[in-house]
Amino acid sequence: MSQALVKIAAGWLLGLMLAVAAGIVSINLVNASIAGPQQPVRDYLSALQKGDGEKALGLLRASVPQSNPAMLDGTALQTAAARISDVKLGDAVERGGNQVMVPMEYTIDGSRQRTEFLLERSGTEWLFFNKWSFVPAALPVLDVTVVNSSEATLNGVPVNMPNGRNSFAVFYPGEYEAGLNGQYFSAPPTRATVAGGDARPASLNLMTKATDALKGAVSGKVKEFLDSCAAEADKQQKLQPDCPFYHATNNRVIDGTIDWSITDYPKVNIEPFGGRWVVSPLDGKARIKARQVDLFTGAVTEINAVHDFSFTTRLDIDGDTVKLTPQLNY
Known part of the structure; x- marks a missing residue:
């Protein structure tokens, strides 16, 4: 019977040793996988991809500098992480003082990138399993x-x-x-x-830059101003109207014959300057047609002249409203 008991005891001992060995192997496997330092990095990346800024910030244990927080949650955060692909986590590298560095390689827009995460051993769970946490730092x-x-x-x-x-x-x-x-x-x-x-x-x-819509709106107002100015000059029969253009002559112009028209409208160019948007000087051409009498000979001749003109304007934009104020030098 003693030999039988020895055999039974030996069997139990062998089984116990195998169980202990299996347990040690399992603990090592768990510590190297779900309880390893790579797991917090996986959880953090998952939080970024879900746009869960609160969880990501808690995992990273990061402080938030004085700045705008609009990128730290929701759609903005999801968009930032959405372009990350082909992620590969490397083996942890010992850095001393219970700290390790976990490298992560990934691709953004076809460019290969690398980020290094610093983690520290912060305790154990269930006596055997390591607990890892990010080393606190400030967000960029x-x-x-x-x-x-x-x-x-x-x-x-x-x-x-x-x-x-x-x-x-x-x-x-x-x-x-x-x-x-x-x-x-x-x-x-x-x-x-x-x-x-x-x-x-x-x-x-x-x-x-100014959009084509703004350039079109300003061009329309410039054309409207010049056409209105020419029409008013015709109505008042003025050679030198309150306009960017004028005609000078020593002869007497026959009243009722003056006819102004714009032959070349200015091209609009809008640029930033001094914290405002300014319209570059507006250059164009105006034609005058009229009949004149020579004061010495009394001869009547036709006027058909094209004059270059240039003027500046103040541009004011309030929401959808575009206001143009011509600046004329007389």
């Missing part, structure tokens, strides 16, 4: 400027731009695109990739 800040505008869009979200500039706290990695697409002013989109939190990303600078 993205600066955006726009010429002569108090608004823009960033990752599809309208944002205020007081005095043409603003700064936005952003998560990383991600891509941020600024643009302006208004009725009268627009700027081509420009992008910046934020790969890490240890450096300030390049600024996004929007070079605003």
Whole structure:
């Protein structure tokens, strides 16, 4: 019986040793996978892709610098992470002091990028499983400027731009695109990739230009002004009307024969200057037709002359209203 008991005890001991070994292997596997330092990175990336800024911020344990928070949640955050593809997490690299670095390689718009996350061992769960947390740091800040505008869009979200500039706290990695697409002013989109939190990303600078709609509106008002001015000059029968154009002669012009018309309307060019939008000097041509009497000979001749003219104008825009105020020098 003693031999049988020994065999039974040996079997139990062997089974126990195998169970312990299996447990150790399982613990190591869990610590290397779902309890490994890569898992917080996976959870963080998932929160970014879902636009869950609160969860992402809690996982990253990051402080938010004094800045605009418009990019830290919802659509703006989802858009920043949506361009991330082909993600590969590397093995953790020991950095000392219970800290490790987890590298992440990925692609944004066809460009291969790399972000390094620093994590620290922050305890254990169920006695055996490691618990990892991001080492606290501050979020990076993205600066955006726009010429002569108090608004823009960033990752599809309208944002205020007081005095043409603003700064936005952003998560990383991600891509941020600024643009302006208004009725009268627009700027081509420009992008910046934020790969890490240890450096300030390049600024996004929007070079605003007047749209064809604004140029068309101003051109229409310039034409309206000149046509009205020419019509009033005909009505008053003036050679030197309150207009950008005039005609000078030493002869007597026969009343009722003066006829002004615009032959070349100015081409409108609108540029930013001194925090305003200004219309470049407006150059055109006007024709006068009339009959005149020579004061010495009494001969009657025809006037058919084309005169160059130039004038400036003040441009004021209030919402959808475009106001043009010609500036004439007499």
